[in-house]
Amino acid sequence: MNQNFVEIKANLIEGKTTIPIDVKYTSKYSFLIRFLNSNSFKNGAEFSKLIIQMNGRSFELGRCQFLSEPNIDGYAGRLIFINDIYDIESLMFDNKIVRLQNACLNLPLILNLKHNIAESFHKYTANLTYDLSVYKNLFDNLDAEYSKEPEHIRNSLQQTVINTIGREFMGFLDDKLLELEQIIRNFSKDQHKDHGFYFRKQLWNTIICAPFMTRTNLKPRGYAGDSDMMSMIYANDYRGNSTYSKLMHKHPLEQPAAQAVRNRRKIIAKMIRNLNKDSNRGNNKKLKILSVACGPACEIQDVLISTKDCKKFHFVLLDQDRTALYEAARLIDHTEKKLDTKIAVDYLNESVRTMLAAPFLKNKLGQFNFIYSMGLFDYLLPPVASAVIGKLYQLLKPGGQMLIGNFHVSNPSKYYMEYWLDWAIYYRTEEDFKSLLMDAPSADVDLFFEDAGIQMFLHVKKKSKPDFDSKNIQ
Amino acid sequence: MKSSIKLIMKPKWDEIEKIRNKSSNFLVSQGISNNSIQALTMVISELVENSVKYGKFLSPKNTVIINIHIDENIVTTEVINPVDNTVFKHLKKLDKTIQWIRGFQNPLEAYTERLRVVSKKPLNDEDSGLGLVRIAYEGKAILDFFVSEDNFLNVSALSNS
Ligand SMILES: Nc1ncnc2c1ncn2[C@@H]1O[C@H](COP(=O)(O)OP(=O)(O)OP(=O)(O)O)[C@@H](O)[C@H]1O
Ligand SMILES: [Mg+2]
Numbered sequence: 326m327n328q329n330f331v332e333i334k335a336n337l338i339e340g341k342t343t344i345p346i347d348v349k350y351t352s353k354y355s356f357l358i359r360f361l362n363s364n365s366f367k368n369g370a371e372f373s374k375l376i377i378q379m380n381g382r383s384f385e386l387g388r389c390q391f392l393s394e395p396n397i398d399g400y401a402g403r404l405i406f407i408n409d410i411y412d413i414e415s416l417m418f419d420n421k422i423v424r425l426q427n428a429c430l431n432l433p434l435i436l437n438l439k440h441n442i443a444e445s446f447h448k449y450t451a452n453l454t455y456d457l458s459v460y461k462n463l464f465d466n467l468d469a470e471y472s473k474e475p476e477h478i479r480n481s482l483q484q485t486v487i488n489t490i491g492r493e494f495m496g497f498l499d500d501k502l503l504e505l506e507q508i509i510r511n512f513s514k515d516q517h518k519d520h521g522f523y524f525r526k527q528l529w530n531t532i533i534c535a536p537f538m539t540r541t542n543l544k545p546r547g548y549a550g551d552s553d554m555m556s557m558i559y560a561n562d563y564r565g566n567s568t569y570s571k572l573m574h575k576h577p578l579e580q581p582a583a584q585a586v587r588n589r590r591k592i593i594a595k596m597i598r599n600l601n602k603d604s605n606r607g608n609n610k611k612l613k614i615l616s617v618a619c620g621p622a623c624e625i626q627d628v629l630i631s632t633k634d635c636k637k638f639h640f641v642l643l644d645q646d647r648t649a650l651y652e653a654a655r656l657i658d659h660t661e662k663k664l665d666t667k668i669a670v671d672y673l674n675e676s677v678r679t680m681l682a683a684p685f686l687k688n689k690l691g692q693f694n695f696i697y698s699m700g701l702f703d704y705l706l707p708p709v710a711s712a713v714i715g716k717l718y719q720l721l722k723p724g725g726q727m728l729i730g731n732f733h734v735s736n737p738s739k740y741y742m743e744y745w746l747d748w749a750i751y752y753r754t755e756e757d758f759k760s761l762l763m764d765a766p767s768a769d770v771d772l773f774f775e776d777a778g779i780q781m782f783l784h785v786k787k788k789s790k791p792d793f794d795s796k797n798i799q
Numbered sequence: 800m801k802s803s804i805k806l807i808m809k810p811k812w813d814e815i816e817k818i819r820n821k822s823s824n825f826l827v828s829q830g831i832s833n834n835s836i837q838a839l840t841m842v843i844s845e846l847v848e849n850s851v852k853y854g855k856f857l858s859p860k861n862t863v864i865i866n867i868h869i870d871e872n873i874v875t876t877e878v879i880n881p882v883d884n885t886v887f888k889h890l891k892k893l894d895k896t897i898q899w900i901r902g903f904q905n906p907l908e909a910y911t912e913r914l915r916v917v918s919k920k921p922l923n924d925e926d927s928g929l930g931l932v933r934i935a936y937e938g939k940a941i942l943d944f945f946v947s948e949d950n951f952l953n954v955s956a957l958s959n960s
Pocket of ligand 1: 849850888890892893896929952
């Protein structure tokens with residue numbers, strides 16, 4: 326038995342009197358006690374202190390009360406604490422005095438933050454919260470109106486509500502977004518942080534209505550932009566268990582930044598398919614493709630349309646997140662079944678931050694015809710981004726190409742993402758982005774944007790020979 | 800305005816104070832404000848402490864390297880130390896912790912959450928696990944890292960001066 330369950334000598338103090346007792350750990354918040362020297366006390370007796378001697382140290386706990394409970398293993402009853410609530414488990418096992426009220430230590434820090442909030446922002450948030458609750462009421466009442474209808478009728482009625490009043494509500498949200506931008510556009514970085522924090526605390530009930538916003542805020546896998554969030558962006562549909570939830574879910578997915586994510590998927594697929602055409606002229610070797618921070622790698626479905634396509638590529642998919650790799654594998658599996666063929670794919674579960682030192686990179690990964698990374702560089706600071714891009718460049722075969730995405734500083738959804746979604750990324754200018762490639766002098770680099778003009782792509786070609794024909798791309 | 804300094808430090812606790820002084824002298828010479836110098840010195844100390852604590856200095860030649868780079872109003876600090884396979888567990892934790900902290904637009908959330916957890920931790924646990932969240936919250940810096948092919952850990956912190 327653990328020695329912490331044995332009896333321990335202690336003293337209760339009341340005024341000038343010291344009362345020797347034995348205490349035994351019994352529950353997280355109380356002790357069993359036995360009075361020594363034939364002392365006895367009435368139920369409810371109070372003492373100013375309890376002093377416990379344990380492992381050569383003395384621990385002093387505050388005001389406590391005796392609760393008489395005869396017949397428990399010969400103990401007189403329990404001791405509970407009435408001014409502070411102590412975590413007895415921490416005391417017995419870790420020798421540390423922890424008060425339940427420690428949870429309140431941070432309170433001033435958080436409560437005082439509101440003093441940093443601009444008056445106009447207070448007003449904005451209060452009005453928005455009010456308006457949203459009015460809309461929520463409206464949509465909830467409509468939901469209730471037809472809740473008794475059969476499912477298909479309900480769905481059709483809901484769709485009509487969404488397409489009419491729902492779209493008007495979306496327009497209202499757009500207007501409020503413009504208003505927000507007016508208020509915060511001259512804020513400093515620190516002001517954005519505080520106002521964002523305050524905003525999310527005030528709007529938390531709305532945020533957790535919407536599956537997408539809930540996920541971006543809570544980040545259940547420990548990082549932003551996980552494969553579930555990506556899937557929601559790709560699907561861009563109405564989700565949630567009420568009309569109001571569905572609308573709040575859909576609104577962020579219609580923002581330009583989300584459209585940029587959908588656009589980039591097409592760009593990648595097109596580029597890989599063009600490589601495929603390119604290879605028609607040459608040998609039969611499979612084209613080796615590396616996707617870095619691949620996520621669910623949905624774009625591969627757009628690449629592999631026929632059995633013939635499948636024979637042309639060998640994909641290597643790298644991601645830090647096993648769940649994302651499983652999802653990618655499921656999609657590949659689905660394509661294999663659909664086309665009744667095998668696809669060459671290797672999965673690597675590794676973080677890009679430790680990848681450069683990983684043994685597989687040194688030994689068996691080989692070189693690639695095409696390397697791409699879409700939603701990664703938005704999270705890498707310059708020293709890390711340079712190191713990673715430099716290594717990826719080395720991994721290209723002569724004549725190979727690389728496509729790297731990064732959101733541009735002008736992203737019009739920046740504040741939406743930061744304030745509503747708690748999703749802050751590292752933005753770059755064209756110059757910032759290009760400067761990451763300093764260590765690749767023999768590279769042929771161009772930079773372009775997807776159709777929404779928000780996400781940049783660094784398109785790098787490694788020279789093979791002087792007469793390399795680069796016209797086949799795009 | 801662009802300028803930088805490279806400092807080299809033996810992996811010893813009593814060297815940390817010297818690095819604090821040298822880096823703060825450099826920042827003063829570059830006209831950085833007092834508030835920023837205080838924050839940056841804290842960031843550098845926490846990073847260097849971690850290097851001494853978790854780095855693998857197998858040969859006497861192994862050192863901690865500190866690069867401070869100023870470009871306009873951005874200060875990038877890189878702290879570099881050797882690692883090996885035995886540090887793997889810590890690198891994983893570093894990776895997870897940095898991504899977790901950066902997952903909040905306001906690092907106050909990470910900071911208060913860490914304080915809450917720390918207040919429950921045993922006394923004999925010497926790692927309070929507060930260093931990185933302090934860098935983000937009090938130091939107002941964004942953190943990142945990578946391990947190079949030749950097994951050097953490079954932790955960087957980016958701050959506005
Ligand atoms: N230079 C480093 N090398 C390897 N691992 C590191 C390094 N820096 C941090 N870590 C890992 O990240 C964890 C968090 O670091 P952090 O500085 O926040 O806390 P700590 O060092 O454990 O405690 P404290 O800084 O409060 O004394 C560490 O416990 C360690 O596992
Ligand atoms: Mg530390």
